Amino acid sequence: MLMCRGLAEIASDYIDGELSGRQNLTVKMHLMMCKDCRTFIGNLRASNNLLRAHSSGRADEEFLRRIDERVSETLKSQPTGPNDSNDTPQS
Ligand SMILES: [Zn+2]
DSSP, X not given: OOOHHHHHHHHHHHHHTOSOHHHHHHHHHHHHHOHHHHHHHHHHXXXXXXXXXXXXXXXXXXXXXXXXXXXXXXXXXXXXOSOOOTTOOOO
C-alpha cells in the first residue's frame, strides 16, 4: 500500500511518465483515494508544465550557454580581469 510520503517521493517520476506500469498503477490507485495527493500532483504537474512552457525542452542548456557568453564578454571588456595568472611575476 502506497503511503502519501512514498507517493511524494516518486511524484515527479509519475508526472514525467518514468514509473513502471506497476508503480504507475499504484500511484493512480492512491490518487483515487487520497484527495491531498491529487492536489499535490495537480500542483506539481501545473508547475512542471509552466517550467516546460518556458524552457521548451532544453532551454536550460541554451540559457546556461548565454550566461557563459555574457560572462566571458564581461571578462573580456574589463581591462584587468580576475584571470591574471599570465602576467603574474613568478618567484
Ligand atoms: Zn496520499
